Amino acid sequence: MSERTPYQAEQRRDLVVGLVLLVLGIVWTGIVLATIPPGNYGIGPRAFPLWLGVGLVALSAILAGGAWLRRNGDGEDPGDSGLAGMGWPVFRMVVLVCLILAAYGFLMQRAGFLLATALTVAFSLWVVLGERRPFLVAGMAIGMSVGVWLVFGQLLGAYLPRGTWLPF
Amino acid sequence: MDLLLSAASASFTPVTVAAILLGSIFGVIFGSIPGLTFTVAMALAVPLTFSLDQGAAIGLMLGTYIGGMTGGSVSSILLGVPGTPSAAATVLDGYPLAKKGQASLALGMAVAASAFGGIISLIVMVVSVDLVASLAMNFGPAETFALLIFGLSTICGLSEGSLVRGFIAGILGLMVMTVGVDAMDGVRRMTFGTVTLQQGINLLVAMLALFAVPHIIDAFVRHFQEERTTKQVKAVGVELPRLRDLGRNFWLMVRCSLMGTGIGAIPGTGGPVAAFLAYAHARKTSKNPQEFGKGSVEGVVAPESANNAVTGGAMIPLLSLGIPGDPGTALLLSALLIHGLVPGPMLFIESPDAIYGIYIAIILAYLFVFAFQVAGIRFFVQLLKVPPHVLAVAIVIMCGFGAYSVRNSVFDIYTVAILGAGAYGLMRVRIPLTPIILGVVLGPAIERDFRTAMILSDGDLSVFFSSAPAILFMGLTILIVGTQVGRSLISSFSPKTPGIGRNAPVSSEK
Known part of the structure; x- marks a missing residue:
């Protein structure tokens, strides 16, 4: 069995993307029909979300259908997406970035803005990115916390959470 | 005149001037660092504006926009890597000039041409924006809906090669903005019984997710997968061009500035298109076309005056019609x-002083960007040496805190994380993000005006074809979408589609 060309690999990927979006569109449309009332007068609150769901179903069917028809065809190499890496390491990094952001939000409420920021920066640099220059990590952690505190908290008067874990 | 004086007095307050200066510096720095485009800078700048008054807030955003568009030339010339897509054409001759030891001259010409292009486009903008707005003054919901749909049709130009993917992206953006309590009927939509989703997805939260988070993830991934090299940036200054040099390129700058303004005014085109067209025009009309690609000054002047003129051009549909033509103006909107x-x-009737304030802020921003690049380039090129992963961590904090500060809600940080991961996934499968932005920005107004028009006409769809402006915009929309769909169908059914690879390296032939 011959190996897939980049063009054929792209068609396979489009097929998967189209099918995933098709399912999303069907689920969205179902939820819209089940939960949003049609409204009493004129075009109600249901109309737009419903049309969007139907539109997504139609367009993703076109994407998937086109990719299915071209799956064994020949065409130009689509080139890369401009983004780095592939596979598991990328997926791991997506999850890690999400977790870092979520943990930052969680910590901000509990430990307060300054500590949460310092911990998030230090964790991201030291643990996630493997940065081993202690002065850089400490400088960034303290610099970012104090810098944002100064600019947002003191200069612009924005609210910075104090947290509930520490008594001060 | 009174309005101008009133706007001037509001614009020349220390806070507003400082905000424009800060935005200009912020934009130049972000624009000059490859990968950190001005759109990321603008998304991160919005939370900074919350505590500022209206004039200072808009000044900060405009400074960031203009600084970012201008700053891209620095790394194009010094590193051969464009800081922003708009500066890609500047690489072609700017970098060869730097390799010949004329980096200071190239930077000086780029700075002068950028300021020139910006000011020319500002003049065109001031003249035309009022005219376009006065024509649009009597628009009702049907005409406004037609106009917004026309604005949304720019998705065709922003689809990055695949119309279906572009439309899917636009629909996803529109979907995001239907979440929450419906503004007209007060009905909860797609909230799944939760209280937090009733407030809907905030526009800025969506912007941070779409612009900043994919950049963070990509920088983290690259940190592990690419060879880590420290960028070598020599000590460099800006050598301002002599009047004779400027005079020699004067008409080229005028032509390219007007070209950039015109292209900028067409939604969905933007800086890269203007810069490459101007570059091609300069080479075609040059007495020494053979010098292009080897370090021609004209090859720097043309794209730089055109890509900066785009800013003024893009402001015309934004201010007069409320249509953003590119991600930068979408963030500004x-x-x-x-x-x-x-x-x-209506902005011209309700807040004419704000319009004048915007003009003044643009002039000040160009002055600051010019001064900063001339005086401060020795210092800020050192920022090009900062490792990308360190900058990415700084953006994590700005992004997280920026999202939190919108409504002092941790839920918004979680939303940024989830939507951002989704945006990165979409980028990987080549679903373009810019149409999502358009959907997010224009979605609520499109739905509101459509429903209002339908109520006023008792459900008669012909209301969208009952007046000249509505017919014009609906016709243009049908024309644009029809042409693009037709072209897409023809290319799909042709046996083999020759074309330009979407990520083909930039060369003078493109």
Whole structure:
């Protein structure tokens, strides 16, 4: 069995993307029909979300259908997406970035803005990115916390959470 | 005149001037660092504006926009890597000039041409924006809906090669903005019984997710997968061009500035298109076309005056009609909306002083960007040496805190994380993000005006074809979408599609 060309690999990927979006569109449309009332007068609150769901179903069917028809065809190499890496390491990094952001939000409420920021920066640099220059990590952690505190908290008067874990 | 004086007195307050200066510096720095485009800078700048008054807030955003568009030339010339897509054409001759030891001259010409292009486009903008707005003054919901749909049709130009993917992206953006309590009927939509989702997805939260988070993830991934090299940046200054040099390129700068303004005014085109067209024009009309690609000054002047002129051009549909033509103006629109200014014809009646304030802020921003690049380039090129992963961590904090500060809600940080991961996934499968932005920005107004028009006409769809402006915009929309769909169908059914690879390296032939 011959190996897939980049063009054929792209068609396979489009097929998967189209099918995933098709399912999303069907689920969205179902939820819209089940939960949003049609409204009493004129075009109600249901109309737009419903049309969007139907539109997504139609367009993703076109994407998937086109990719299915071209799956064994020949065409130009689509080139890369401009983004780095592939596979598991990328997926791991997506999850890690999400977790870092979520943990930052969680910590901000509990430990307060300054500590949460310092911990998030230090964790991201030291643990996630493997940065081993202690002065850089400490400088960034303290610099970012104090810098944002100064600019947002003191200069612009924005609210910075104090947290509930520490008594001060 | 009174309005101008009143706007001037509001614009020349220390806070507003400082905000424009800060934005200009912020934009130049972000624009000059490859990968950190000005759109990321603008998304991160919006939370900074929350505590500022309207004039200072808009000044900060405009400074960031203009600084970012200008700053891209620095790394194009010094590193051969464009800081922003708009500066890609500048690489072609700017980098060869730097390799010949004329980096200072190239930077000086780029700075002068950028300022020139910006000012020319500002003049065109001031003249035309009022005219366009006065024409649009009597628009009702049907005409406004037609106009917004026309604005949304720019998705065709922003689809990055695949119309279906572009439309899917636009629909996803529109979907995001239907979440929450419906503004007209007060009905909860797609909230799944939760209280937090009732407030909907905030525009800025969506912007941070779409612009900043994919950049963070990509920088983290690259940190592990690419060879880590420290960028070598020599000590460099800006050598301002002599009057004779400027005079020699004067008409080229005028032509390219007008070209950039015109292209910028067409939604969905933007800086890269203007810069490459101007570059091609300069080479075609040059007495020494053979010098292009080897270090021609004209090859720097043309794209730089054109890509900066795009800023003024893009402001025309934004201010007069409320249509953002590129991600930068979409972010600007979101900032204007957050601060209570609704761009469009009514803005000229309700807040004419704000319009003049915007003009003044643009002039000041260009002056600051010019001064900063001339005086401060020795210092800020050192920022090009900062490792990308360190900058990415700084953006994590700005992004997280920026999202939190919108409504002092941790839920918004979680939303940024989830939507951002989704945005990165979409980028990987080549679903373009810019149409999502358009959907997010224009979605609520499109739905509101459509429903209002339908109520007023008792459900008669012909209301969208009952007046000259509505017919014009609906016709243009049908024409644009029809042409693009037709072209897409023809290319799909042709046996083998020759074309330009979407990520083909930039060369002088493109």
